[in-house]
Amino acid sequence: MQRIAVDAMGADGAPRVEVEGVVAAVRESEIRVVLVGDEARVRPELEALGAAGDPRIELRHAPDVITMDDAPSMAVRQKKKSSMRVCFDLAKAKEVDAVISAGNSGAMMACGLFVLGRLPGVERPAIVTSLPTRTGDCALLDMGANVDPKPTTMAQWAVLGSVYARLLHDKPRPRVGLLSNGSEEHKGTALTRETHHLLLAARGQGALTGASRDPGPEAGAAFEYVGYVEGRDFFRGDVDVVVTDGFTGNVVLKSVEGAAEVIMTMVKEEVAKAGVLARLGAALMIKPLRRLKHKTDYAEYGGAPLLGVDGVALVCHGGSNARAIATAVRVAGRFAQSGLGQESTTAVAQHAFLWNGDAGRGGGLSAAEGGVS
Amino acid sequence: MQRIAVDAMGADGAPRVEVEGVVAAVRESEIRVVLVGDEARVRPELEALGAAGDPRIELRHAPDVITMDDAPSMAVRQKKKSSMRVCFDLAKAKEVDAVISAGNSGAMMACGLFVLGRLPGVERPAIVTSLPTRTGDCALLDMGANVDPKPTTMAQWAVLGSVYARLLHDKPRPRVGLLSNGSEEHKGTALTRETHHLLLAARGQGALTGASRDPGPEAGAAFEYVGYVEGRDFFRGDVDVVVTDGFTGNVVLKSVEGAAEVIMTMVKEEVAKAGVLARLGAALMIKPLRRLKHKTDYAEYGGAPLLGVDGVALVCHGGSNARAIATAVRVAGRFAQSGLGQESTTAVAQHAFLWNGDAGRGGGLSAAEGGVS
Numbered sequence: 001m002q003r004i005a006v007d008a009m010g011a012d013g014a015p016r017v018e019v020e021g022v023v024a025a026v027r028e029s030e031i032r033v034v035l036v037g038d039e040a041r042v043r044p045e046l047e048a049l050g051a052a053g054d055p056r057i058e059l060r061h062a063p064d065v066i067t068m069d070d071a072p073s074m075a076v077r078q079k080k081k082s083s084m085r086v087c088f089d090l091a092k093a094k095e096v097d098a099v100i101s102a103g104n105s106g107a108m109m110a111c112g113l114f115v116l117g118r119l120p121g122v123e124r125p126a127i128v129t130s131l132p133t134r135t136g137d138c139a140l141l142d143m144g145a146n147v148d149p150k151p152t153t154m155a156q157w158a159v160l161g162s163v164y165a166r167l168l169h170d171k172p173r174p175r176v177g178l179l180s181n182g183s184e185e186h187k188g189t190a191l192t193r194e195t196h197h198l199l200l201a202a203r204g205q206g207a208l209t210g211a212s213r214d215p216g217p218e219a220g221a222a223f224e225y226v227g228y229v230e231g232r233d234f235f236r237g238d239v240d241v242v243v244t245d246g247f248t249g250n251v252v253l254k255s256v257e258g259a260a261e262v263i264m265t266m267v268k269e270e271v272a273k274a275g276v277l278a279r280l281g282a283a284l285m286i287k288p289l290r291r292l293k294h295k296t297d298y299a300e301y302g303g304a305p306l307l308g309v310d311g312v313a314l315v316c317h318g319g320s321n322a323r324a325i326a327t328a329v330r331v332a333g334r335f336a337q338s339g340l341g342q343e344s345t346t347a348v349a350q351h352a353f354l355w356n357g358d359a360g361r362g363g364g365l366s367a368a369e370g371g372v373s
Numbered sequence: 374m375q376r377i378a379v380d381a382m383g384a385d386g387a388p389r390v391e392v393e394g395v396v397a398a399v400r401e402s403e404i405r406v407v408l409v410g411d412e413a414r415v416r417p418e419l420e421a422l423g424a425a426g427d428p429r430i431e432l433r434h435a436p437d438v439i440t441m442d443d444a445p446s447m448a449v450r451q452k453k454k455s456s457m458r459v460c461f462d463l464a465k466a467k468e469v470d471a472v473i474s475a476g477n478s479g480a481m482m483a484c485g486l487f488v489l490g491r492l493p494g495v496e497r498p499a500i501v502t503s504l505p506t507r508t509g510d511c512a513l514l515d516m517g518a519n520v521d522p523k524p525t526t527m528a529q530w531a532v533l534g535s536v537y538a539r540l541l542h543d544k545p546r547p548r549v550g551l552l553s554n555g556s557e558e559h560k561g562t563a564l565t566r567e568t569h570h571l572l573l574a575a576r577g578q579g580a581l582t583g584a585s586r587d588p589g590p591e592a593g594a595a596f597e598y599v600g601y602v603e604g605r606d607f608f609r610g611d612v613d614v615v616v617t618d619g620f621t622g623n624v625v626l627k628s629v630e631g632a633a634e635v636i637m638t639m640v641k642e643e644v645a646k647a648g649v650l651a652r653l654g655a656a657l658m659i660k661p662l663r664r665l666k667h668k669t670d671y672a673e674y675g676g677a678p679l680l681g682v683d684g685v686a687l688v689c690h691g692g693s694n695a696r697a698i699a700t701a702v703r704v705a706g707r708f709a710q711s712g713l714g715q716e717s718t719t720a721v722a723q724h725a726f727l728w729n730g731d732a733g734r735g736g737g738l739s740a741a742e743g744g745v746s
Binding site (some may be wrong): 001071147148179180181182188189190230231232233234236244247248250251252253254255257260261265280281283 | 506517552555559561562603626634636655
């Protein structure tokens with residue numbers, strides 16, 4: 001049975017949305033939760049839902065809170081009794097299998113680095129998110145943790161993203177693309193061109209192994225590197241993983257959310273302006289449109305995991321509602337069960353030839369053990 | 374009466390889409406067109422539409438074509454008889470008031486630089502596009518011409534974008550934002566932080582002039598600098614101009630197009646799966662949805678102008694259809710008439726204090742005359 005630590009003080013609507021989400025999650029699944037936050041504020045919310053005595057929810061008092069204004073690395077070191085930091089300490093002590101928080105995402109990253117630590121061979125962790133495409137899910141990373149990564153770090157993200165897509169999206173050999181402003185090789189920035197050069201080695205290795213679906217140490221790259229991709233390509237479902245720097249990833253995600261919002265608003269406005277028949281038409285379409293909203297609603301995706309740290313941590317949107325928190329709790333349980341951490345460690349070691357400049361196979365494990373960071 | 378040079382060989386469907394678009398444009402408006410391309414291919418298309426003898430369309434033979442594979446600056450220098458280059462030569466010689474092409478956009482930029490030349494004080498031209506928001510149009514630049522601009526160049530784009538928004542979108546004092554991964558000052562990259570620092574001087578100057586709606590040399594910044602903005606902000610209509618580097622701008626535009634496409638496809642799929650009533654509902658909604666498509670359809674926007682060159686040039690999508698070309702021809706006419714070039718020159722000179730590190734006013738004109746590039 002999975003145990004998840006939930007930071008009760010992170011969301012804009014904290015602690016109510018966290019408490020409601022947690023209560024819903026334990027009632028719908030086998031998961032147990034350690035709810036961490038200011039007891040004086042959290043307990044009344046539990047009582048209001050008749051869940052104060054629920055054995056599946058353990059309330060752990062944390063007197064302090066990391067706010068959006070706190071400088072991440074400072075806050076993590078100094079606010080040792082903050083709800084977020086206590087959650088990560090529980091994960092480090094193996095008292096829980098995963099952590100979720102809708103608080104300061106920079107502080108989440110800092111907690112991941114300082115408390116959990118990086119996986120061997122990973123220079124910087126990344127935040128990954130799932131976007132709905134025409135053919136399923138596409139994993140996009142980094143979503144904002146690192147605005148200025150090195151090419152070697154981006155190559156590591158290709159590996160981490162492909163493990164994520166394999167385990168969580170059931171893609172046996174994920175197609176990985178590098179986000180750029182055009183598909184031709186001369187496009188992109190110095191960063192994308194250098195990363196492309198590193199990842200081309202994966203293509204060579206992949207070719208050696210052909211149809212292998214069970215990549216072991218001898219199997220070469222466990223993903224297919226397709227080269228540069230554009231925004232149109234990944235929404236069409238041409239790739240399973242898109243790698244980009246945290247600045248571009250964050251800007252793209254928020255722009256797409258903004259565009260989706262404006263399209264939905266325009267639809268509503270057009271319908272309101274239209275005649276009775278069209279309004280009737282809209283009413284008849286409500287059910288299919290609701291299914292669509294369900295599909296595109298980021299609340300459904302339940303948080304973006306931090307990849308490359310030694311543990312499972314999910315970053316939730318500050319504006320999360322109770323449903324988003326409930327989904328995140330369930331998703332965190334799936335992540336913890338999936339073996340993502342162990343599989344990532346193995347994959348990073350196996351693919352170290354990509355960033356160590358060692359085009360030969362077999363040297364991966366020892367190179368990663370030596371550490372590239 | 375405006376005369377527009379149209380490159381007949383640029384679009385994926387060239388020369389048919391260009392000829393159809395031009396014929397539609399001259400029949401709907403007062404505009405005259407010089408159609409430049411391979412006579413043996415263009416004339417039959419004109420004849421097919423009964424427009425071979427139309428006095429409003431002059432056919433100018435150009436035997437060569439710049440392709441998507443051509444290296445831009447090389448092509449512009451060597452392919453002097455290409456349809457694109459001939460269009461720009463006509464503009465340079467003042468035989469036409471504007472140029473449009475759906476060909477290689479890098480070559481368009483190179484033609485702008487080498488044939489038309491930059492406006493005084495502008496380091497690099499930018500491609501600007503309009504995005505529909507909840508409250509009107511938002512100008513976004515650069516859309517892909519410069520992947521690695523300097524902060525001073527980005528500050529110049531803020532000025533060029535604000536002139537564009539004032540003249541073409543009727544915004545008397547445009548609100549200008551800098552695209553970033555968060556609104557806090559510590560967010561962004563080294564590039565955005567340095568640009569932000571330069572643009573803060575505009576805010577100080579703007580405060581001096583308060584409600585001035587007619588910015589002259591003494592009026593300080595002719596726009597309101599609002600600081601960092603995110604994708605959500607500009608789709609909500611919180612700003613009139615968004616400045617970003619060409620890599621990010623291009624990636625955002627294509628991602629948003631991809632997202633809009635996938636949303637529309639999902640709507641169709643949901644409706645097809647739904648019952649008879651919902652399909653009836655969808656049929657009744659067709660009219661309002663068509664109006665919406667009209668509003669969000671980039672073909673309607675008719676090309677993205679090159680700002681900062683000494684002349685009017687519009688970059689059209691390679692996949693343009695005849696309607697997009699027709700719109701571009703009309704928009705080019707509006708641009709030529711708007712005085713965009715002259716107003717841009719004046720505005721760049723007036724705002725030189727932003728990138729010359731001269732916080733005092735009044736020094737703008739002479740600094741720009743001296744040239745910053």
